[in-house]
Amino acid sequence: MTEHVNLSDYERVLREAGVRITRPRKVILEILAERDDHPDAMAIFRRAVRVDASISLSTVYRTMKLLEDKGAIHRHTFEGGPSRFEHADATHHDHLIDIDTGAVIEFTSDRIEELQKEIARKLGYEIVHHRLEIYGRKRK
Known part of the structure; x- marks a missing residue:
């Protein structure tokens, strides 16, 4: 990515x-x-x-x-x-940060993008900018 x-x-x-x-x-x-x-x-x-x-x-x-x-x-x-x-010109993506190693994994998800738009729309907003950061650790 x-x-x-x-x-x-x-x-x-x-x-x-x-x-x-x-x-x-x-x-x-x-x-x-x-x-x-x-x-x-x-x-x-x-x-x-x-x-x-x-x-x-x-x-x-x-x-x-x-x-x-x-x-x-x-x-x-x-x-x-x-x-x-x-x-700065990288295509839009979100980040998953491994809290044990500090690794930053880039990902995209059409489902997440659509859900964000839907939530904003239901609340009467239009998204002008957003950033998603997920913090996790590898499952054993």
Whole structure:
């Protein structure tokens, strides 16, 4: 379900914001473009310093903030954990969070989408935005 993003998409967002694409930023953007999970800033930092030991955690935070402010990424704060990030243009999906491992599983369900619309309609509302997070643990 997680979609890989073209590196140039992130670079374009930063350039349009008037930000130079430095070597550390390029490494961070490459990590984001190649990711297949919902990394937090520390995970991005750990991956980045393996490529370039001079990258600082503050550079990771600043870059993520810029991308978030420009709408290129979404920040998720799943219950009890650090903020995690994913590309903003991903198709709509919901999240199941494994409370034992912290794994984030993306899923879609037409039944859930229709039920949400039905509930909103019955209560006299039209959905303009929603997010579903389910927290669970693997059954034994």
